[in-house]
Amino acid sequence: MGAQPPTSEKPLVLLPATPAFTPTLFTIKQVRDERPGRPAVAWLLPATPPVAASPARAVELQGGTEAALRQFVARTLPARPARYGVTMRVRECRVQETAVGTNQAAGQISLHLAFDWVNPEGRTITLTEYRGGARYLRPLANRAVVEPTLRQALVGSLAYFNTWLTRAAAHDVRLATAVHPTFRYYTRQTEPDTVFYDPARPLTWADFTGQPRPKGRYAASVFPSFAYQGRPRVVNGVIELDMILKIFVVRSSSWVDAGQQTAEHLNHEQRHFDIVRLVAERFRRKATPDSLTVEDYNSILQLQYLKSFTEMNHIQEQYDAETHGSPLAQERWNRRIDEELRQYGIIP
Known part of the structure; x- marks a missing residue:
């Protein structure tokens, strides 16, 4: 039904309630009536029989x-600092009465509410919706039960949201307000064909198991790279992002010509490995909480990884071009790389 013309029916005065819970995570910042046409909330039977000849009449809440x-929510759940400022959208709020016999009215209360939150990036998220209601039976001459039943139905919707949010905040990534990355480097030597970077475990010629390439510019070659894995979990509204960085060399892709296993050549290849470790460290330092958004x-x-990968390839090419035969x-x-390794605390 659409909006009704004013009636002489006395409006319902919705009183504040005393809920059995105290919200600690949210406050209702806004209430919006989104019911199509914004009709009267209640459709109540008149106090005078015969009921069959008197259809239900529109009764509004006092003040609209x-x-x-909005006043009910503000008085029932007084505003306080909270992690989530929520908008409650009213999709349906209706009290509909039908006749029972000749002198009683049966009431059906229907509620449909949506709870929205604007995340730190400014995106509006519908967190959850509530559908519920209540029933009552009253004498035609006494409407005293109508408002308390509606009030308790509304309190039930707020209790539902409080319970939902308390549970969801522990794991729902949509409710995160920040990202906190922590990094650790993988150094365990657990894979037979892979050497993971460890300052205490430099490369040896035994790590070069690939077949030598046809004679060319280089006596040996190593192909180090790096990768990352992220393991997110939500803790107290923050995405705790456990980042594992792996700097590695694949043994079967690394080779050395016969008779070229000198300390100088091994140092040159080790420096290729060191360069990747430095690039990975710079990648790590770019991934700060301020640079990462929840969404x-x-x-x-x-994107930062791809940029770092490009940087790594550029430095490797520059290193080979400048050091070949010099x-x-x-x-x-050697001095430049050692200085950076010390600067980042990788070596003493």
Whole structure:
């Protein structure tokens, strides 16, 4: 039904309630009436029989539905600092009476509410919806039960949301307000064909198990790289992102020509490995809580990783170009790499 013209029916005065719970995670910041046409809340039978000849009449909440519900929420759940400021959208709020016999009215209360939250990135999220209601039976001459039943139905909807939010906040990623990454480097030597970077375990010639390539510019070659894995979990409204960084060399892709297993050549290949460790460290330092958003932290990390991967390849090419056939250039790179490794606390 659409909006009704004013009637002489006395409006319902919705009183505040005393809920059996105290919300600690949320406060209702806004109440919006989104019912189509915004009809009267209640359709009540008149006090005078015969009922069959007198259809239910529109009865509004005092002050209008939106204002009355906003006042009810404000008085029932006084505003306090909370993690989530929520908008309650009223999709349905209706009291409908039908006749029972000649002198009684049966009431059916129907509620449909939606609870929204605007996350730190400004995106509105519908967290959950509530559908419920209540029933009552009253004498035609006495409407005293109508308002308390509606009041308790509304309190039930707020109790439902409080319970839902308390449970969901522990694991629902949509409710996260920030991302907190922590990083650790994988150093266990658990895979037979892979060497993981460990400052205490440098490369040895035994790690070069690949077949030598046809004669070319280089006496040996190693192909280090790095990857990351993220394991998110929500703790107290924060995405705790456990990041595992793996800097590695694949043994079967690394090779050395016969008779070229010198300390100088091994140092050159080790420095390729060190460069990847430095690039991974710079990648780690870019992934700060301020740089990661709740909604897009995965794509932000992927983009930073691709940029770091490009940086790694560029530095490796520059390193080879400058050091090939030049012991002095090699020594300069040795000093530069060691200085950065110390700067980041990777080596003492």
